[in-house]
Amino acid sequence: MPAADTHRLASALALLQQNAHPEALEGLARFGITGDKRLGLSMPEIRRVARTLGRDHTLAQALWDTGIPEARIVAGLVAEPAQLSSRQMDAWAKGFASWDVCDQVCGSAFLASPLAWRKVQAWASHRDEFVRRAAFALLATLAVHDKQASDEDFVAALSLIEAAADDERNFVKKAVNWALRNIGKRNPALNEAAIAAADRIQRQGSRPARWIAADALRELTSEAVQARLKGRGQRKNHPAPA
Numbered sequence: 001m002p003a004a005d006t007h008r009l010a011s012a013l014a015l016l017q018q019n020a021h022p023e024a025l026e027g028l029a030r031f032g033i034t035g036d037k038r039l040g041l042s043m044p045e046i047r048r049v050a051r052t053l054g055r056d057h058t059l060a061q062a063l064w065d066t067g068i069p070e071a072r073i074v075a076g077l078v079a080e081p082a083q084l085s086s087r088q089m090d091a092w093a094k095g096f097a098s099w100d101v102c103d104q105v106c107g108s109a110f111l112a113s114p115l116a117w118r119k120v121q122a123w124a125s126h127r128d129e130f131v132r133r134a135a136f137a138l139l140a141t142l143a144v145h146d147k148q149a150s151d152e153d154f155v156a157a158l159s160l161i162e163a164a165a166d167d168e169r170n171f172v173k174k175a176v177n178w179a180l181r182n183i184g185k186r187n188p189a190l191n192e193a194a195i196a197a198a199d200r201i202q203r204q205g206s207r208p209a210r211w212i213a214a215d216a217l218r219e220l221t222s223e224a225v226q227a228r229l230k231g232r233g234q235r236k237n238h239p240a241p242a
Helices: 003-018 020-031 043-053 058-067 069-078 086-095 099-110 116-123 129-145 151-166 170-186 188-204 207-220 223-237
Strands: none
Touching: 003 043, 003 058, 003 069, 043 069, 058 069, 058 086, 069 086, 086 099, 086 116, 086 129, 099 129, 099 223, 116 129, 116 151, 129 151, 129 170, 151 170, 151 188, 170 188, 170 207, 188 207, 188 223
């Protein structure tokens, strides 16, 4: 690594160390936030470090290579999404070892990558727990933030959700449920499609499928969600005057 890049990495790690809270690790572990090299930073602190550093794709990879969970989250925040290669995304996904790193990187660098939808498809049937979680965490995030995606894109993704609904692993099961709920809250048409998918999942009969379906149906059919979607539909049909 060139000297300038080595200095950038050292400076970034020093910023992380300055904000370390080792006394917080025990509490974080109770929420499944673990890792041998974890420093105990909060997400606001991690974001402040990332803002200080700015976009730097070379630094992002160097931070990732440290194996420090907080450094890997910063890597997702300072990476240039357009520069992420398919191989790099696969390597990072295979390196996920905790749900927070997985979800944060999916919600930052991976979300903005032109390869995002392709990776949802590729990872949805992966054997590794966190790679498979990444598929559905990314899909859940796309359902909220990808304003260009069509309803057809999400309807097609429901088949991936149905296929993964029998996975008993906790971090997969929760991400599958998350994606289903977010798709169903996107608009009235997708709410109807997601409820139908949840009904089919419930009929699969496995324990994880029943939990995924029941939890999703409880939210997607709730008065609060239905009222919000109805209001959204009315605003779409009757836009405010210019």
